Amino acid sequence: MATSQLTASSMTVSARNLASFEGLRLSTVKFSSFGALKPGALTHRSFKGLVVKAATVVAPKYTSIKPLGDRVLVKIKEAEEKTEGGILLPTTALSKPQEGEVVAVGEEKTMRKTKLECSVKTGAQVIYSKYAGTEIEFNGSNHLILKEDDIVGILETDDIKDLKPLKDRVFIKVAEAEEKTAGGLLLTESSKEKPSIGMVIAVGPGALDEEGNRKPLLVAPGNTVMYSKYSGNDLKGSDGTNYIALRASDVLAVLS
Numbered sequence: 001m002a003t004s005q006l007t008a009s010s011m012t013v014s015a016r017n018l019a020s021f022e023g024l025r026l027s028t029v030k031f032s033s034f035g036a037l038k039p040g041a042l043t044h045r046s047f048k049g050l051v052v053k054a055a056t057v058v059a060p061k062y063t064s065i066k067p068l069g070d071r072v073l074v075k076i077k078e079a080e081e082k083t084e085g086g087i088l089l090p091t092t093a094l095s096k097p098q099e100g101e102v103v104a105v106g107e108e109k110t111m112r113k114t115k116l117e118c119s120v121k122t123g124a125q126v127i128y129s130k131y132a133g134t135e136i137e138f139n140g141s142n143h144l145i146l147k148e149d150d151i152v153g154i155l156e157t158d159d160i161k162d163l164k165p166l167k168d169r170v171f172i173k174v175a176e177a178e179e180k181t182a183g184g185l186l187l188t189e190s191s192k193e194k195p196s197i198g199m200v201i202a203v204g205p206g207a208l209d210e211e212g213n214r215k216p217l218l219v220a221p222g223n224t225v226m227y228s229k230y231s232g233n234d235l236k237g238s239d240g241t242n243y244i245a246l247r248a249s250d251v252l253a254v255l256s
Contacts, residue, residue, distance in 0.1 A: 055135040055136055055137045055142060056134070056135070056136045056137070057136070057137045058136055058137065058138040058139075062138075064104075065103075065104060065136075065138060065143075065145075066104060066106075067104055067105060067106040067145060068106055068107070069106050069107065070106055070118070070147055070148045070149070071106045071145055071146065071147055071148070072102055072104070072105050072106065072118065072120060072145070072146060072147070072148050072151065073102070073103045073104040073105075073143055073144075073145055074100040074101065074102055074103065074126065074128060074133075074143060074144045074145075074146065074151075075100050075101045075103050075141055075142075075143050076099075076100045076135075076141070076142045076143060076144055077099040077100050077101070078142075098127050098128060098129075098130050098152075098233055098235070099125065099126070099127055099128075099155065100125075100126060100128065100143075100144065101123065101124070101125055101126075102120050102121065102122050102123060102124045102125075102126055103122065103143065104122060105118040105120065105121070105122060105148075106118065106148070118148055119148060119151070119166050119167070120148065120151055120154060120166075124154050125154065125155040126151050126152075126153065126154055126155065127151070127152045127153050127154075127155060127160075127163060127233065127235070127245065128144070128146060128150050128151050128152060129146075129150045129151075129152060129233065130233055132144075132146045132147070132150035133145055133146030133147075133150060134146070149167065151166060152165065152166065152169050152233055152245045153165040153166050153169055153171065153204070153245060154166065158238070159237060159238050160235045160236065160237045160238070160243060161173075161201070161237045161238075161241065161243070163201075163202065163235070163243070163245065164202065165202055165203060165204040165245060166204050166205075167204045167205070167206065167207050167208075168204055168206055168207040168215075168217060168247050168248045168249070169203075169204045169245055169246065169247060169248070170200055170202075170203050170204070170217065170219060170225075170227075170245070170246055170247070170248050170250075170251055171200070171201045171202040171203070171243065171244075171245050172198040172199065172200055172201060172225065172227065172243060172244050172245070172246070173198050173199050173201050173241065173242075173243055174197075174198040174241075174242040174243060174244055175197045175198050175199070196226055196227055196228070196229040197224065197225070197226050197227075197255065198224070198225065198227070198243075198244065199222070199223070199224050199225075200219050200220065200221050200222060200223045200224075200225055201221060201243070202221055203217050203219060203220065203221065203248070204217070204248075217248045218248065218251075218254075219248065219251055219254060223254050224254070224255045224256070225251050225252075225253065225254050225255065226251075226252045226253045226255060227244070227246060227250050227251050227252055228246070228250040228251075228252060231246045231247070231250035232244045232245055232246025232247070232250060233245045233246070
């Protein structure tokens with residue numbers, strides 16, 4: 001059997017190979033010299049010299065960023081590194097942040113000669129769509145430039161249960177997963193089906209139509225609804241309660 005070898009000279013990283021990852025730019029790539037490696041010789045320690053950053057780094061000479069159009073600049077809140085019990089979480093277990101502070105907003109939008117102000121203001125604490133926007137590193141902190149429409153709601157307190165949804169978003173308290181099957185068998189945690197039913201806690205004012213008028217939502221606080229299973233932002237309250245924020249179009253039915 002031929003012995004395979006890996007050398008530093010055989011490793012090539014090209015920015016063009018990453019072009020398919022829209023919104024990501026490789027800001028730093030660094031490889032330590034590996035030399036010849038035998039199969040099985042690679043360890044975690046062997047890769048200490050590898051540094052990869054996905055965020056675009058803004059040079060220190062630029063002191064301000066002005067979003068254009070309907071875009072918003074948000075300073076990302078750092079992910080929690082410990083559980084409530086004080087257990088340190090590894091990097092792979094950290095949930096991607098969905099919360100941040102609005103730092104700057106773009107200009108007013110015009111719809112049918114009507115000027116519309118941005119629905120969020122500088123300093124507001126907001127929840128945004130998990131995979132929205134372009135991440136940048138600015139003034140030593142991680143920021144996100146995203147469209148105003150990707151902001152789910154405004155946090156008026158430190159507890160997620162007080163989220164104020166924007167536009168056509170609906171904020172729902174998720175129902176508890178069934179503990180037993182219809183036949184009475186007790187379910188384990190791993191076999192419990194993810195609920196897609198919950199009670200509406202709050203709704204946004206509605207999206208704007210082409211005339212600039214609000215379209216009221218068809219659901220209201222207090223409704224028990226069924227929603228699309230893989231939609232929206234999953235959120236957790238300070239007491240462990242599960243919530244979800246999604247678009248009204250992802251609500252399938254009202255139950256009574």
